[in-house]
Every structure is written in structure tokens, then in C-alpha cells.
Amino acid sequence: MTDDAPPSPPPLRLAEPGGDAARPQDEELPEDVIARVSDLLDGALPAAERAEVERLIASDATWRRAHAELTETRNFLSGLQKAHAPVSFADGVTETIHQRSAGRLFAKRTLGDRVPLGALLVIALAALVVIGYVLWSSPTGSLKVDRPRSPQGSQGSAAVLP
Amino acid sequence: MAELERTLLRRLRDRDERAFRELIDQHRDRVYNITYRMLGNRAEAEDVAQEVFIAVFKTIDTFREESKFSTWLYRVTVNHCKNRIKYLARRHERDRDPLDETSHETNGAVAAPRGHVAPDRALEGAQLEGLLQDAIAQLEDDQRIVVVLRDVEDLSIEEICEITGLPDGTVKSRLHRARLVLRKRLQRHV
Numbered sequence: 001m002t003d004d005a006p007p008s009p010p011p012l013r014l015a016e017p018g019g020d021a022a023r024p025q026d027e028e029l030p031e032d033v034i035a036r037v038s039d040l041l042d043g044a045l046p047a048a049e050r051a052e053v054e055r056l057i058a059s060d061a062t063w064r065r066a067h068a069e070l071t072e073t074r075n076f077l078s079g080l081q082k083a084h085a086p087v088s089f090a091d092g093v094t095e096t097i098h099q100r101s102a103g104r105l106f107a108k109r110t111l112g113d114r115v116p117l118g119a120l121l122v123i124a125l126a127a128l129v130v131i132g133y134v135l136w137s138s139p140t141g142s143l144k145v146d147r148p149r150s151p152q153g154s155q156g157s158a159a160v161l162p
Numbered sequence: 163m164a165e166l167e168r169t170l171l172r173r174l175r176d177r178d179e180r181a182f183r184e185l186i187d188q189h190r191d192r193v194y195n196i197t198y199r200m201l202g203n204r205a206e207a208e209d210v211a212q213e214v215f216i217a218v219f220k221t222i223d224t225f226r227e228e229s230k231f232s233t234w235l236y237r238v239t240v241n242h243c244k245n246r247i248k249y250l251a252r253r254h255e256r257d258r259d260p261l262d263e264t265s266h267e268t269n270g271a272v273a274a275p276r277g278h279v280a281p282d283r284a285l286e287g288a289q290l291e292g293l294l295q296d297a298i299a300q301l302e303d304d305q306r307i308v309v310v311l312r313d314v315e316d317l318s319i320e321e322i323c324e325i326t327g328l329p330d331g332t333v334k335s336r337l338h339r340a341r342l343v344l345r346k347r348l349q350r351h352v
Contacts, residue, residue, distance in 0.1 A: 029342075031338070031342065034338055034341065034342050034345075035334075035335075035338045038334070038337060038338045038341055039334060042312070042319055042334070042337070044319055044334065069345050069349070070341055070345065072348075073313075073341055073344050073345045073348060074313050074341070076290065076294055076348065077294065077298075077309065077313035077314050077344070078313055078314065078316060080199070080291060080294055080295075080314055081291060082191065082195050083191075083194055083195045083198040083199070083204075083207070084191050084194065084195075085190040085191055085193075085194035085208065085211060086208060089186065089190050089194070089208070089211070089212070090183050090186040090187060090190065092208075092212060093186060093212050093215045093216060094179065094182065094183065096212060096216060097182075097216055097219065100216075
């Protein structure tokens with residue numbers, strides 16, 4: 001059976017006749033027995049098949065041994081103490097994020113998210129009013145201002161001319 | 163999906179730092195337990211668990227809510243563990259922290275047993291814990307994933323299929339083989 005191939009259910013069968021004494025504890029258990037008992041423990045067997053496996057466990061020493069050993073293995077595993085993350089774990093993670101992203105990841109928001117939209121509108125409106133006033137009060141109608149001509153400059157020019 | 167979880171996800175997508183801390187508080191122990199059982203080393207486990215949460219926060223927009231959030235989180239966890247195992251294998255640093263076998267009660271990282279435990283029973287427990295962790299560590303990576311998710315974390319076969327992306331038959335097959343190997347290894351000692 002390849003590892004990635006779904007196991008095809010083998011026909012259920014009794015192990016060879018004989019009591020527990022005939023089977024030393026280090027004797028290999030058939031892989032199909034392990035597979036069926038494993039499925040039973042996972043609740044992965046259809047009702048009819050489950051009843052059959054339970055009957056075999058009750059009547060056959062090999063099946064009974066497989067059931068006892070797998071149950072024990074599973075109990076050991078599920079009884080492993082739960083490892084808990086260190087108390088400072090959350091601080092460590094958020095600190096790492098802050099360091100790596102220079103604070104941008106948590107603050108990855110648009111300007112509109114950070115500054116209220118109303119405030120932005122008021123500022124924009126105020127800017128428009130100021131610009132409008134400057135333009136309105138300008139004699140030229142623009143921000144460009146005409147500089148007055150120097151009278152001396154004009155006389156000097158006339159003197160040079162013939 | 164529960165309304166509370168939806169709200170939390172929405173806040174996470176809005177990059178709410180407090181929501182992120184809530185998420186960590188809810189799932190950190192389980193994620194850490196998986197990474198620890200997969201890697202067998204506390205420092206590596208903590209580092210990978212941190213990377214898992216960082217990846218979740220960065221890629222939360224890609225979670226389509228087609229599965230439970232926890233399933234998605236464990237998928238990210240398993241993938242990070244696989245990557246770290248490969249990385250460590252390349253660096254020949256797969257030796258487990260020798261202190262981990264006996265320091266469960268002293269370093270505070272693992273919950274102390276409930277109630278009073280006689281010293282000899284505590285030693286037995288610590289030895290068994292070490293034996294089990296060794297036995298798990300020696301499993302093939304693919305077998306270790308399914309046995310940790312099923313027998314240590316008590317997830318259903320269906321959930322493991324979703325997390326690993328493997329068909330039902332493959333998960334069961336790997337589980338059988340893993341239990342077979344563990345049974346043999348434990349039989350020598352227990």
C-alpha cells in the first residue's frame with residue numbers, strides 16, 4: 001500500500017486461532033488489523049463495519065491486543081501536557097510587526113482614515129477662500145504685481161537719445 | 163461563522179492592533195502547542211508561532227471564509243512548521259533541546275499538572291512525556307502532522323483533510339502508520 005493511496009478495506013478476518021499465550025507481546029500485529037482498529041477509534045467506520053470490528057475485538061486475541069495497544073498509545077498522546085505560549089508572546093509578535101514594518105502595518109490606512117474627512121473639507125474650503133480673496137483684492141486680477149517704474153530711469157534714457 | 167468572529171475578522175482587515183492581540187490571545191496556546199509538538203524545541207516553536215501570527219495578520223485579506231478561521235490558521239501553522247523542518251534539516255539542526263525532556267515544570271512554559279503529584283509519579287510523567295516527544299519527533303514529517311493534529315490536538319479527520327489538503331484515505335493511512343510506529347517505539351519502554 002503506498003502512503004498516498006487511500007487504503008482499500010481488506011476483508012475482515014479472524015486472526016489465527018490460539019489464545020493470548022500463543023502470541024508473545026512483541027509479535028507483529030497485522031497492518032490491516034491496526035488500520036481497522038485505528039478507524040474504529042477515530043469513529044471513521046460505518047455502523048455495520050464497526051459492529052463487525054467490535055465483535056472481532058471481543059472474540060479474537062489479536063484484535064483485542066491491537067485495540068488495547070492503540071487505545072493506550074492514543075491515551076498517551078492525548079494526555080501529553082499542553083504547551084503554553086510564553087506570557088510575553090503577544091507583545092513579542094506585535095513588537096516584531098512594528099519593527100519590521102516601521103509601524104506601517106498596523107497604520108496601513110489612508111489619510112482619510114486617520115484625519116476626519118470633515119476637517120479636510122474645512123481646511124480645503126478655507127484655503128480656497130484665502131486664494132479667492134487674494135485674487136479679488138489684487139489690482140491685476142492675478143497674484144502677479146506690477147512694479148512702479150522709476151522716474152530717474154526714464155530721464156536717463158531720454159538724455160541718451162538724440 | 164459566529165458573528166463575533168466576523169467582527170474580529172473585519173477589525174483585523176482594518177488593521178486594528180487590538181483585534182490582532184485578541185486573535186493572539188484566543189489561539190496562541192493551540193498554535194504554540196502544535197508548533198512545539200511538530201518541532202520539539204521551545205525556541206523554534208515560539209519563533210514559528212510568532213511567524214504564523216505575523217503571516218495571518220499580513221494575509222488576512224486572502225482568507226475567503228470558505229472554511230472555519232481556525233482551520234485556515236492551522237493550515238498556515240502546519241505550512242510554517244513544514245518549512246521550518248525543511249530549513250532545520252538543511253542546517254542539520256534538528257536536535258531537540260535536551261532540557262525539554264525534564265524541564266516542563268520548571269520553566270513555566272508548560273502547564274503544571276493539576277493537583278498534588280507524588281515525585282516518583284511526576285518523574286514517570288516527565289519521562290513518559292520525553293519518550294513520547296522523542297517518538298513523535300522521529301516520525302516522518304507527514305505522519306507527524308496528522309498524529310499531532312488528530313491525537314494530540316483532537317481535531318477531526320475531516321478538519322485534518324481541510325488543513326492538509328489531503329484526501330480522507332491518505333490522512334487515515336498516515337495516521338495508521340504513525341500509530342503503528344509510535345506503538346512499536348513506546349512498547350520498548352512502557
